[in-house]
Every structure is written in structure tokens, then in C-alpha cells.
Amino acid sequence: MPRVLVFALDGCSYSVFNHLKNLSPFFKEIADNFRHGEMTTVAPATTAIGWPAFYTGKNPGKTGNFRREQGSGLLSAFSKSRNGVDGDSLWDILTKEGMKSVVFNMPITYPATELSGVLVSSFDSGSNWIYPEHFKEDVAKIWTPQESPPESRGEFFTYWWNRIEAEYKVASAILKGGEWDLGIITFLALDRMQHKLMNSDDPLNAMMVIEIYKKIARACKELWDEHKDAEVVIVTDHGMRSTNAGFYLNSYFWKMGWLKIPPLGEKMLNNYRKTECSLVNTVFENSTVWSPGLGSIVLEDQSLRKEIILFLKEYIDPLYDRPVFDDVLPREEVWSGKYLNQMPDLLAMPAPGYEVHWTLITTSLMAMNTYTDHSLRNGLYAVSGLSPEEKPAHVLDIAPTILNILGVKVPSDFDRRGLK
Numbered sequence: 001m002p003r004v005l006v007f008a009l010d011g012c013s014y015s016v017f018n019h020l021k022n023l024s025p026f027f028k029e030i031a032d033n034f035r036h037g038e039m040t041t042v043a044p045a046t047t048a049i050g051w052p053a054f055y056t057g058k059n060p061g062k063t064g065n066f067r068r069e070q071g072s073g074l075l076s077a078f079s080k081s082r083n084g085v086d087g088d089s090l091w092d093i094l095t096k097e098g099m100k101s102v103v104f105n106m107p108i109t110y111p112a113t114e115l116s117g118v119l120v121s122s123f124d125s126g127s128n129w130i131y132p133e134h135f136k137e138d139v140a141k142i143w144t145p146q147e148s149p150p151e152s153r154g155e156f157f158t159y160w161w162n163r164i165e166a167e168y169k170v171a172s173a174i175l176k177g178g179e180w181d182l183g184i185i186t187f188l189a190l191d192r193m194q195h196k197l198m199n200s201d202d203p204l205n206a207m208m209v210i211e212i213y214k215k216i217a218r219a220c221k222e223l224w225d226e227h228k229d230a231e232v233v234i235v236t237d238h239g240m241r242s243t244n245a246g247f248y249l250n251s252y253f254w255k256m257g258w259l260k261i262p263p264l265g266e267k268m269l270n271n272y273r274k275t276e277c278s279l280v281n282t283v284f285e286n287s288t289v290w291s292p293g294l295g296s297i298v299l300e301d302q303s304l305r306k307e308i309i310l311f312l313k314e315y316i317d318p319l320y321d322r323p324v325f326d327d328v329l330p331r332e333e334v335w336s337g338k339y340l341n342q343m344p345d346l347l348a349m350p351a352p353g354y355e356v357h358w359t360l361i362t363t364s365l366m367a368m369n370t371y372t373d374h375s376l377r378n379g380l381y382a383v384s385g386l387s388p389e390e391k392p393a394h395v396l397d398i399a400p401t402i403l404n405i406l407g408v409k410v411p412s413d414f415d416r417r418g419l420k
């Protein structure tokens, strides 16, 4: 049975891949010889929702990682821990089949849980970031997951450049160090570089982003060369795009009198401006409508549903004279599964060029961008070993495709059955 080597490229955009495919030998090989194309991710497009959908083969309505906290009635925008993702991962499934996995740097895998193989988890890492424990010392010599990057552009670039190098070294050592059927190697740099540098006309920013794409492509190619017998899969959690302006959902709800804020001193308002999370947990006791983030809307009063949908769908950006939202969808049109009735009631999908915020940073509804939250639902996927053609796919196609290649039965509760 073939082995599968997965390159998980956080924030890799299909459009950028398309521009670069003749500049990078690895990308050229994908374009010529792999099944590949534009890959839609689950909504809302963000790292903490996209990766669990990939590794469980299920949408958030089944995994429960985007729902109201039980008991409190509040809603976290998403779960940042593996404990908040219900259901088996690909490596849990393989462990039960007596097969081995190497999982490196994948978001929302903390705390690292027992598996047959090795798991090194990504950010939000505390003490349990690696399984089995005895790998810790070796890995820690080249890998420090808690380190945070410097602010200035040049140093930020150098940090991520060096980090790709370190990620490659750890991944290479673990993959060479033991047997595995499934290897998943994640590179986070594209997400971070594009968040920081994409919203700018400065050509140096674009060059830095392109150099990071090419460096990651070289690292993937080297890892593949070290394990030429493996089939290769590329998957992303979401793509990225630049945006011009943001819409403040909670400012709208506040102006309408639906979102209640305790009597505010200027000091308190400043605190809300600083941290989006504090808003989620302190404000909403007597509110009938609020957004806990990522375009999601919670309705305590269902009679407001129509009015809100209509207002947002018809809202025209006064600066650019364009609609701000592509659509505002009820939850049952976005997700499915046993957690559906604990999920946000509506999801507002911003049009190209717009992002949607949940801070109360401004009393006006729109502002030029202040925060680069410009994730896009379209990323890149690629699979060797299937007929080479360009064809769109969905992130939920990828896990069953991997199981099909490994000869493992796709569980009945997966959303999809795999690419043919």
C-alpha cells in the first residue's frame, strides 16, 4: 500500500500558485502531473475552522468547534484546542487500523494526544505539545513553538524564512526517523506573511511574499525527494486576498439598540477597542443580537432575522459604492450536524475587497482596514496518483481521498467520499 505525504500550506492561495507555477519547479510539477485546482474551504474561512475540517473530514456542525459554550449561553468564535473538536482525526483513524502517522505543526492539535506515531502540535502550545514525550529534547533543539516573531518588516521576513528552515529540518528528521503511513507537514509562513504584507501597494511586500512561497515549495520538494515512494497531497485551510475596507457588525447592532453595552467610561471603551475577545465575554447579557466574530450573527430575537438579512444584503459601501456582502445565510444552509442548533444563526459573507469585524472600534459602520482579517474561501489542493487535470474541489474531499489512497474505509459520518 502506498504511503501519503501531505503538505499542509496554511493560507496558500490558488491565484498566487497560478502566477508562480512557472517560477517554481515544484509548483510546475504539480500543475503538470497532479490533480489540482481551486479548493473551497468550510465557512467561515479561517485557520482554526479549516484545519479541523481537513483532519476530521467533517464540517463544524459535526465537530462542534464553532458554537455557543454550553451552560454559559455565550459563544466563542471558535475553539482553539483539540479538545473542542469532536471526532476522530485522520491519525486517530489510522491508529485504530494499526497504521502509523507523523503529524507536524498542524494547528488545533494541542494538547497532543496519544497516537501510533509522532505528533508535534502547533501554536497555542503549552507543555503537552509533543507525543511521545521522549522526542521533546531532540525536537526542542531546533524547534521552539512559543517564540513570537518580531514586528518590523525585515526582521519579520527573516524570522519566517529561518522558521521554514527549522520546520524543514524537524520534519525531515522525524520522517526519516521511523516508519509511517501518513506524514502531515504544515508550513504556517504564508498565512502570517500575507496577513502582514498583502494589504499594501509596496512592491517589496509582494516580493517578500513570493520569496516565501518559493522557499516553502523548495522545502516540500526536498521532503518529497527524501521519500519518493510516497503519494503527495497538498491541502490548505483557506486562501488569502487583499481588502480595502471593513464592516463593523456589532456597531450596526449597537446603533439599532439590539446590542447592549454596560454604561461605558472612555477607559472601558478603550479596553474593548484593544481586544476583540473581551467584548465577546462581557457585553452581551441583555442583548438580542450580536456577532461573536468571523461574520457570524447570534439572534436571541428571531423576529429581527429578516430585517438584518435585508439590511446587510442591500448595504452599499458609501466610499466605493458597492455592496459589502455577497450573501447572508441562515446556518442550515452553511453547516450540518448534531451541533447545528448551537451554532450562530446567520453567517454574513463579505464581498471581494471587504472584511467583517466584530469589535466596537468605531461608531460608524465602515472603516478603512485596521486589521488584516482577509481570509478567502479559495485555497489550493493537489493530489498525485489521480489523473492529472485541473478541477475544483472542497477541503472536505481531502481526508477521504487520503484514506482511499491508503486503502482504509472512509467512515460513514464523513461529509464526502473522496476524489476519483
Ligand SMILES: [Zn+2]
Residues within 6 Å of the ligand: 010, 011, 046, 047, 048, 191, 237, 238
Ligand atoms: Zn490559516
